[in-house]
Amino acid sequence: MIDGTCQTFVSDCHVRAAVELINHTWDPVVLSALRAGPTRRNDLLGRIGGISDKVLTQTLHRLRTRGLVARLDRDGRVPGGRGAVYRLSPLGQSFAEGPLAQLAQWAAANQAALTGSSTPS
Amino acid sequence: MIDGTCQTFVSDCHVRAAVELINHTWDPVVLSALRAGPTRRNDLLGRIGGISDKVLTQTLHRLRTRGLVARLDRDGRVPGGRGAVYRLSPLGQSFAEGPLAQLAQWAAANQAALTGSSTPS
DNA sequence: GCCGGTTCCTACCGTTTGGTAGGAGACGCT
């Protein structure tokens, strides 16, 4: 996957590795949502409008498999639920606050150009 | 799409906007490949192993539509071709050298954690 | 003129992804 083994793609294949972490539409959203701190499933469902139940489960599962998110069973035990809480792992946090935040920052700075309002020549 | 209109997603929906720029498997690869400078189609096809002709066309088209890549018809006129040359637009360059490079850098620094548990160097 | 390389486009197909619907099991509250 490093410079040698990555002849399938371009030499910058680190990009690929990183992009594949968030290549699933909702992955970056969930990651961003979790930056606010440990969150319960249902709260995520509410905070992230538009995501379906199944997809949130899948996304959380994928993110956990990739080591970006950890699940704390019954951490804070908020009333009214089994209290499965999801939080960013150190890796996930480093990703969310590093590249992901950079991405968001760039998009915010260039939103005018992105929305297609006026692409300067 | 900005802070107000983005209730469909999380408040950080700039992330979404940015990620959608590269959400198509080959987009970041092509963008990275173009960082080396204006490149002809066929050279891209060769430099990026594994991409198919159609997908390169689509990717280039999408990237142009989004204003990240520009096509210079017959710029350098290298021998043996019609000389359609692709290069990063200012926006694309800013994206490729900013967030995309950050992404690659992060992935390179965390490749050990990403690949699972392979011994780092 | 013919041939070959290059740029694109158009089918068609398989896989993946996200969405909807429905249900199972666990637990707290009344």
Added chain:
DNA sequence: AGCGTCTCCTACCAAACGGTAGGAACCGGC
């Protein structure tokens, strides 16, 4: 106990994405 809430799973379906195959147009070299 009965009920509602929460987690999570399994179909099934539609759309999107990538890949293959084939072909059109364009241009230079022979």
